[in-house]
Amino acid sequence: MAENLRNWVRKLDEITARGGTDGYAKVDLMPWCTYIAFDVIGALAFGVPFGMVEKGKDEFETQLPDGSVLLTKGAEILNRRGEVSSTLGWLPSLRPFARYLPDPCFSKGLASIQDLHGIAARAVSDRLAEMEKQEDNHLDILALLLKSKGPGGLPMQPDEITSEALTQLIAGSDTVSNTSCAIVYWILAGERDAPGTILPRLHQELDTAISSSAAIASYARVKSLPFLRRCVDEGMRLHSTSAIGLPRLVTAVSGVWFDEIHFPYGTVLSVPSYTVHHDAKIWGNDVGRFNPDRFLAKNLTSRQKMAFNPFSHGPRACVGQNVALMELSLIVATLFRRYDFVLEQKVLECTEGFSKKPVECWVRIKRRI
Numbered sequence: 106m107a108e109n110l111r112n113w114v115r116k117l118d119e120i121t122a123r124g125g126t127d128g129y130a131k132v133d134l135m136p137w138c139t140y141i142a143f144d145v146i147g148a149l150a151f152g153v154p155f156g157m158v159e160k161g162k163d164e165f166e167t168q169l170p171d172g173s174v175l176l177t178k179g180a181e182i183l184n185r186r187g188e189v190s191s192t193l194g195w196l197p198s199l200r201p202f203a204r205y206l207p208d209p210c211f212s213k214g215l216a217s218i219q220d221l222h223g224i225a226a227r228a229v230s231d232r233l234a235e236m237e238k239q240e241d242n243h244l245d246i247l248a249l250l251l252k253s254k255g256p257g258g259l260p261m262q263p264d265e266i267t268s269e270a271l272t273q274l275i276a277g278s279d280t281v282s283n284t285s286c287a288i289v290y291w292i293l294a295g296e297r298d299a300p301g302t303i304l305p306r307l308h309q310e311l312d313t314a315i316s317s318s319a320a321i322a323s324y325a326r327v328k329s330l331p332f333l334r335r336c337v338d339e340g341m342r343l344h345s346t347s348a349i350g351l352p353r354l355v356t357a358v359s360g361v362w363f364d365e366i367h368f369p370y371g372t373v374l375s376v377p378s379y380t381v382h383h384d385a386k387i388w389g390n391d392v393g394r395f396n397p398d399r400f401l402a403k404n405l406t407s408r409q410k411m412a413f414n415p416f417s418h419g420p421r422a423c424v425g426q427n428v429a430l431m432e433l434s435l436i437v438a439t440l441f442r443r444y445d446f447v448l449e450q451k452v453l454e455c456t457e458g459f460s461k462k463p464v465e466c467w468v469r470i471k472r473r474i
């Protein structure tokens with residue numbers, strides 16, 4: 106993570122160095138959040154970053170068995186996959202003939218699923234080849250998957266490992282890029298709406314915790330910073346990355362009751378976190394305002410604690426939430442410690458696919474330290 110973050114900051118420094126006479130350079134943060142999130146999950150899941158930060162674009166290289174190099178737009182593929190998966194999730198009756206529908210969203214989305222599978226399968230077969238030559242000394246999720254055993258104590262088969270590695274890639278890339286960009290937006294929007302209430306407090310906390318010579322934040326220094334954590338939580342509440350929630354089937358024969366409504370056996374339900382996170386009955390009349398102090402222990406009601414579900418609750422909640430919180434804290438702390446921002450984006454427009462994605466987030470940025 107540290108190496109990827111350092112690389113990212115080096116690139117952002119290059120952008121700020123091209124600033125105008127006031128020292129500020131204009132940049133859309135969304136692609137840069139994408140590049141860092143993909144590089145980090147690439148390193149975690151497959152042992153190598155995708156190299157998007159270095160290139161400054163949504164592109165990574167896969168070496169094919171014949172030696173040729175395939176250039177792929179990873180983030181775009183993932184978005185297409187997300188759009189088609191969520192549409193077919195909502196309208197499952199379209200599934201059998203989706204590939205024949207005239208809207209390219211379906212054909213391109215389904216092709217993206219194939220492409221993604223190909224990338225993961227390639228990474229797994231490369232790693233298996235390394236293992237055979239006893240050259241494998243990686244410490245990443247793929248290495249752990251390769252050592253893990255399936256039911257009955259048998260090693261997992263390559264196709265199972267491929268889909269597990271792919272799950273990490275899908276679940277841990279777009280989610281982090283969208284959430285980190287949105288948190289930065291909401292911190293800046295909160296300061297814009299109530300000047301002096303957010304940034305001075307965040308700066309003071311970060312300046313005290315992070316050593317003056319450090320270019321990036323370290324997790325040891327920022328993991329327990331209370332105001333930073335409240336900003337991250339409040340940004341996650343307002344943005345609600347997993348906005349529509351994934352489907353759940355009512356399996357109790359007698360159905361379930363919720364809020365005096367009965368849902369019979371076989372009903373498909375979901376908990377749409379955006380709706381819950383924006384319910385004024387739960388959060389109060391300032392529900393749309395960025396107010397990190399609503400997460401102060403003394404202010405948080407038990408209903409709000411239960412309603413706050415960026416990572417879902419229960420046995421199928423996000424397995425990567427600790428990694429996600431680490432990434433978000435490091436990205437946000439590094440950015441606000443090192444740079445000053447002017448928010449150019451009036452509202453954060455988003456598209457809704459598998460996760461809720463900011464379209465763009467324009468800021469002006471200059472070195473602060």
Ligand code: HEM
Binds near residue numbers: 281284347420422426
């Ligand atoms: C801010 C970033 C993230 C958010 C908002 C998020 C959100 C979620 C949510 C809401 C779920 C539950 C989906 C459901 O209802 O079934 C989930 C599942 C999952 N997440 Fe995350 N996630 C994030 C980051 C990550 C990261 C970084 C990883 C991997 C390192 C990851 C791996 C997973 C996996 C593997 C699942 C499936 C768990 C299962 O079904 O057992 N997530 N995530």
